[in-house]
Amino acid sequence: MSELILDITTISISYALFWLVIIILILYPKLAKRKIEKRLNRLNQNS
């Protein structure tokens, strides 16, 4: 494979990884919070 194609592959992997890190970090607190809220609601309903 030519160097240009390998360069483009490398930069694409890096860019995809960059956004993957950002998406994980954005979603983690949101999803965790939602899970806690659901559990709190269940606890409130039970009491």
Next chain:
Amino acid sequence: MTYKLKKNSYILIVSLLLLIINLFLIFGLASFERVVYIIFFYHVSAAWLSYFSFGVSFIAHLLYLKQKKMKWSNLGKNSIIVGVFFVAFTLITGSLWFNATSGSYNNIYWQWSDARQTTTLILLLSYVAYLIFRNFIEDKEKKAKLSAILGIVFFPTVPLSYLSAILFTSLHPLINPNPSEPGNIYWDSIKLFILFFNLIAITLLFVYLIRELKELDIAKEKLHEKLYIKMEEGR
């Protein structure tokens, strides 16, 4: 029905917009010998954010030991969570860069003799150990105190990682305004502007993430209180 966005959502939107604009700036303004040089904008930004996060955690842990307020302990932990993700990204992109430039794709991703790579790996492992250790302690006060000590003890790995390329043997290039110096990467003012633009965007993202993680800690605290009350009622 009107939907009001929270202040934190605005920070996220601005940060993401800046990151997208940055991509256009890279392709529109900067010129490179090889396309793979673009990796540097993201590699350097992620490295900056990880060092910054660990710096914030260091200060937060010192403040916890002085004031004994849980908010500092949580800030220290949350900064480390963000920092760990970005330092891992920095290591991966550094390895990809190394493979691309050291003999042009010979499948050489790692060199243990390279001081920057090795010290950054030590930095990553130290803070991963911090997060694991923190998770194992049940008692809140004990957890905050011991992790503050650990956060402070591990912090020297940050300047060590930064200075390693300058003080020891390393193939890591340095961004230098002097194009005649061998082994360094010369960046003109346009590339430096794009880099600083990216740094601002990513630092705003850090502010957003810290605020979100703080809200998560508050929610966790509420749940623990509720569970404690429930347990007391059951006795």
